[in-house]
Amino acid sequence: MAKNKDVVMSVQGLTKVFKSGILNPEYTVAAKDISFDIEKGKIISLIGESGSGKTTVGKLILKLINPSEGKIIYNGKDISEIKEKEETKQYYRRVQGIFQDPFATFNPLYRVDRVFDLIFDSFDLDYEDKDQAIREALFDVNLNPDRTLGKFPHQLSGGQLQRLLIARALLMDVDVLIADELISMLDASTRIGVLNLLVESCKKHGMAVIFITHDLNLGYYISDHSLIMYKGRLVERGDTKKVYENATHPYTQMLFEAVPEIGERWDPDEEFLPEQVVQDVKEFYQENQGKGFVEIEEEHSVLFSDK
Amino acid sequence: MAKDFWAKHENLYYALTNKKVIFGLTIVAFVFLLAAFGPMIAQYEYDEYAGQGYLPPSSEHFFGTTIDGKDVFTRTVNGLRSTLLVGAIAGSIATLIGCIIGFVAGYYGGTIFDELLMMLTNIFVVMPQLALLIVIAAFLEVRGTFVMAVIVASTAWPWTARAVRSQTLSLKNQEYVSLSRISSISVGRILREDIASNMFSYVFMVFIQQFNGTMLATVQLEFLGLGPTKGISLGLVMQNAVNWNGIQLGMWWWAIIPGLILTILITALYFINTGLDAAFNPRLREM
Ligand SMILES: Nc1ncnc2c1ncn2[C@@H]1O[C@H](COP(=O)(O)OP(=O)(O)O)[C@@H](O)[C@H]1O
Ligand SMILES: [Mg+2]
Numbered sequence: 145m146a147k148n149k150d151v152v153m154s155v156q157g158l159t160k161v162f163k164s165g166i167l168n169p170e171y172t173v174a175a176k177d178i179s180f181d182i183e184k185g186k187i188i189s190l191i192g193e194s195g196s197g198k199t200t201v202g203k204l205i206l207k208l209i210n211p212s213e214g215k216i217i218y219n220g221k222d223i224s225e226i227k228e229k230e231e232t233k234q235y236y237r238r239v240q241g242i243f244q245d246p247f248a249t250f251n252p253l254y255r256v257d258r259v260f261d262l263i264f265d266s267f268d269l270d271y272e273d274k275d276q277a278i279r280e281a282l283f284d285v286n287l288n289p290d291r292t293l294g295k296f297p298h299q300l301s302g303g304q305l306q307r308l309l310i311a312r313a314l315l316m317d318v319d320v321l322i323a324d325e326l327i328s329m330l331d332a333s334t335r336i337g338v339l340n341l342l343v344e345s346c347k348k349h350g351m352a353v354i355f356i357t358h359d360l361n362l363g364y365y366i367s368d369h370s371l372i373m374y375k376g377r378l379v380e381r382g383d384t385k386k387v388y389e390n391a392t393h394p395y396t397q398m399l400f401e402a403v404p405e406i407g408e409r410w411d412p413d414e415e416f417l418p419e420q421v422v423q424d425v426k427e428f429y430q431e432n433q434g435k436g437f438v439e440i441e442e443e444h445s446v447l448f449s450d451k
Numbered sequence: 452m453a454k455d456f457w458a459k460h461e462n463l464y465y466a467l468t469n470k471k472v473i474f475g476l477t478i479v480a481f482v483f484l485l486a487a488f489g490p491m492i493a494q495y496e497y498d499e500y501a502g503q504g505y506l507p508p509s510s511e512h513f514f515g516t517t518i519d520g521k522d523v524f525t526r527t528v529n530g531l532r533s534t535l536l537v538g539a540i541a542g543s544i545a546t547l548i549g550c551i552i553g554f555v556a557g558y559y560g561g562t563i564f565d566e567l568l569m570m571l572t573n574i575f576v577v578m579p580q581l582a583l584l585i586v587i588a589a590f591l592e593v594r595g596t597f598v599m600a601v602i603v604a605s606t607a608w609p610w611t612a613r614a615v616r617s618q619t620l621s622l623k624n625q626e627y628v629s630l631s632r633i634s635s636i637s638v639g640r641i642l643r644e645d646i647a648s649n650m651f652s653y654v655f656m657v658f659i660q661q662f663n664g665t666m667l668a669t670v671q672l673e674f675l676g677l678g679p680t681k682g683i684s685l686g687l688v689m690q691n692a693v694n695w696n697g698i699q700l701g702m703w704w705w706a707i708i709p710g711l712i713l714t715i716l717i718t719a720l721y722f723i724n725t726g727l728d729a730a731f732n733p734r735l736r737e738m
Contacts, residue, residue, distance in 0.1 A: 164561060208629050233635040241633055248626035252733060253462070253648055262634035296733040 152319050152352055153182040153205070153239075157214035160200050174200040176376045178214070180369075182320055185350040187343065189363035189384070191399070192373030198356045199244060201373075202322040205354070206241045207232070218320075237267050240313050241322035244356075246305035246329060250297035256305070257293050259312050269315065281311040286337055302329035310338060317349055324356045339366055360399055364388055372396045374425070382444030392446045394424040462652065462731055471726030478719035482712060486535045489528025497521070497529045497683045508704050515704035518695050526688050527709045533596065533678075534685040537669045540600035541607060542662035548604070549611025549661075550654055556612070557619025569616070575609040584668070588677035599679050603668045611657050618653055622646050652731030656724050663720045670713060685709050 158178040163169050175197040182188060190198050203209045205216060207223055215222045218235070226235050243249045250256060260278050263269065271277035279289040285307040292304060300308075306329045313321055323342070327335050343366065345351050357363055363370055363384070370387045372380040374395040380387055391397050398421045428448070435448035457464045466472055495501040501512065501522035508515045514523035556568040587602050588594065594602075622628070622645070631641045672678055673686020692698070692706035729735040 167566065203629075206629075206633055208632060236633050236635045243626045243629060245626055249630050251625075251627040251631075251645055251649070254644070259630065259634075262631065262636055266635040298734040 149181065150184040151181045152184050152218070154217040155180050155182070155201075155205070155214070156217065158201065158204060158211055158216065159213035160197075160204060160209065161212045173376050175204070178373075178378050180371055180378070180381060182352045182354065183369075184319070184352055185346050186368040187346055187353045187355055187366055188369040188371060189355045189357055189367035190371045190373060191357055191360060191363045193358050196373040197376040198358075198373055199324055200376075202241060202324050202354065202356055205320070205322055206239065207235065233266065237316070238319040239322075240316055240318045240320070242306070242309045242313055242324060242326055244324040244328075246302050246309060247297065249309060250305060252297055254296075255293075256295055256297055256300065256308055259308060260315070263312060263316060267316070271315075277315060278311070281315045282308070284314065284341060285311045286334060287311070303331065303334060306330060307334070307338065310341070314341075314345055318351060321351055321353045322356070323353055325358070326355065327362070342366070372399070377447060379447040380445070382441075386441060386444040390441070390444065392440060394428045395421060398424070465730035466727055469726040469730045471722045472730060473726075475719040475722035475724075475726060478715060479723065482531070482716045482719070483535070485528055485712075486532040489524070490532060493522065493525040493528060495522045495525045497526045499525075501525070505700075505702065507702075508708075514708045515702065517691065517705055518697065518700070518702065523688070523705055523708065526683055527685070527712065530683045530685040530688045530709065531712060533682055534666065534669055534673065536596050537599045537603065537679070537684075538662060538666035540597065541603035541665035541669065542658060544600060544604035545607035545665060546611060546654070546658040546661045549608040549657070550615050552608070553612040553615025554619050554650075557616040557623065560616070560620045560623070565616075568612075572609045572612045575606065576613070578606065581671075584672055585675070585677060588672060592680070594678070594680045596679060599669065599672070600665075603665050603672070607661060607665050607668065611661060614657065615650075615654070618650065619646075622649055652727065656727055656731075659720050659724050659727075663717055666713070666717065685713060 156179050158175055159173070160175040162172040162174055164172070178197075178201060180188070190201060192198055200209070204211050205223075207226070210224065215224070217223075218239070223235065226232055249259075251258065257278075260274075264274055269277075278293070282289045282292060287304060287307050292300060292308065297305060306326065310326070313323075326342075327338055330338060339362075342353060342355075346353060355363070355366055367384045369382065370380075370384045371378055372387070372393065372395065374393075379393040380391065380396045387396065388400075391400055429450045432448035437445055437447050439445045498521065500520050502516055502520055504516055504518045504520040506512050506516040506520075512522050512524060514527055516522055517526070552568055552572065556565045556572075559565045583606055584602060587605070591598060591602075625645070628641060628645050631645050669678070670684075670686040670689075673684040674690045675686075676690065678684045678686055688709045689706055692702070692709075695705075697703075697705035698707075
């Protein structure tokens with residue numbers, strides 16, 4: 145591993161098993177043995193198809209669910225140990241998220257302004273004029289405050305709601321931002337603007353972003369580091385350029401072959417795992433039995449076998 | 452001041468200005484007033500011989516008389532009072548039990564506790580309602596208003612429990628609850644603003660629907676002769692009319708008027724519910 149890294153958060157051996165049903169419990173291993181570091185001011189893409197466990201990792205970092213195993217170290221402390229109210233508040237003052245479904249992120253009974261009111265109620269945000277700050281943040285994400293504030297969620301589009309949430313996150317000026325399928329609802333023209341805004345924010349304020357996406361192109365466009373997830377496991381990880389130029393895990397390779405044509409949308413809900421890949425991955429693990437996670441070059445590691 | 456109040460209670464404002472709600476409430480209020488004050492206006496006892504039989508509605512006998520000369524108005528308003536009371540108490544009990552069980556099960560969703568509660572609920576759901584009611588009602592020799600209400604409520608609560616459970620489950624997993632959590636607002640405020648407020652309108656509508664159902668179930672039991680053992684009820688008035696072939700004998704007022712009042716009440720409740728649905732759901736509000 146390279147030196148001189150300014151690590152703000154460290155994810156270590158994170159595992160989440162969901163149990164559903166009592167009489168006939170079913171277990172889903174949503175994430176297994178996930179480890180990576182989050183560096184100040186860097187963007188990490190977490191790439192994988194639907195169901196691979198990306199959202200689960202995001203929710204673990206946001207303390208919305210508890211890990212079955214493993215740790216997330218922030219400020220030298222495992223965040224599972226943050227229980228006290230004031231400490232939890234301090235954590236959320238520095239670590240925030242934008243969820244996958246903008247429509248579900250707004251309480252339908254309240255006007256959209258509430259998402260700003262909540263953070264101004266809870267946190268000591270450093271603005272002289274709250275309303276002015278909100279308006280500026282909205283202009284930054286290309287929204288007209290007069291046309292969005294005071295509206296109910298159902299009166300706005302998914303893209304507008306998503307940008308409101310981006311504005312909310314940027315207002316908070318956090319250390320770590322989890323952005324789950326952030327721009328899935330935005331049209332192409334707004335998309336680039338929002339992405340650039342995000343990159344700018346990282347450079348300016350040293351914010352780190354976990355950019356969760358199923359879109360390989362986006363990952364490449366935006367991130368410094370890439371994490372490839374497959375069935376709850378991190379199968380390839382490293383410097384984005386290296387991962388993209390020297391994709392080694394069969395699943396990563398398949399992803400590159402499967403990149404849809406420009407302009408074609410990749411349906412995030414589509415179950416998409418050709419039999420062939422499952423087979424390829426199995427053989428790959430068998431051939432490399434016992435190797436585990438290996439650093440094949442500086443800043444580039446690959447999962448060679450399951451054990 | 453007033454403006455502030457309405458801004459805070461937007462839901463109430465939309466509810467009270469909704470045409471369907473106003474229409475429904477007016478009718479329901481009228482029926483309730485009839486039940487409350489009708490017996491005072493009535494000049495006879497419900498069982499008393501009030502005049503000639505076979506009389507059609509007139510200023511003397513508003514709803515006419517029965518075959519044996521009893522005043523139908525007196526019988527109807529007294530019966531309405533009893534039936535409404537049973538229906539309202541039963542509806543309240545059923546809503547209360549259903550909400551408590553549903554909320555607890557939903558809150559502990561997926562645990563053994565939830566599973567036990569749902570098992571209990573499902574047992575009540577598959578039980579043949581009428582048969583059970585007949586057995587219980589026949590078993591109890593003296594049945595007052597409250598006992599009647601408990602009997603009716605005992606089979607009415609399960610669907611509320613189920614509905615409230617799934618509502619709680621889905622609310623609990625809403626992303627906006629997560630957003631409130633990462634916004635670090637207090638648990639109390641989350642329960643109030645994110646869970647309860649989204650639940651309140653629902654529970655209110657559940658109650659109206661329950662009331663609707665328990666009213667019908669009550670009349671049904673009364674009609675079968677399984678109503679309160681003393682006094683008169685709406686179902687009993689109709690049962691008499693049918694037993695005496697009131698309609699065939701041309702005494703439409705005897706059976707139709709009490710039935711009509713019941714039908715109007717239930718329709719009005721339905722109007723309130725659809726109106727509230729639109730008022731409570733910003734998505735359906737007419738802007
Ligand atoms: N609350 C939950 N209970 C049970 N299973 C879950 C839950 N949340 C997610 N899962 C399962 O975990 C796996 C990973 O889900 P998720 O993290 O949402 O994937 P992604 O975001 O990559 O699409 C899926 O198989 C999903 O069904
Ligand atoms: Mg997801």
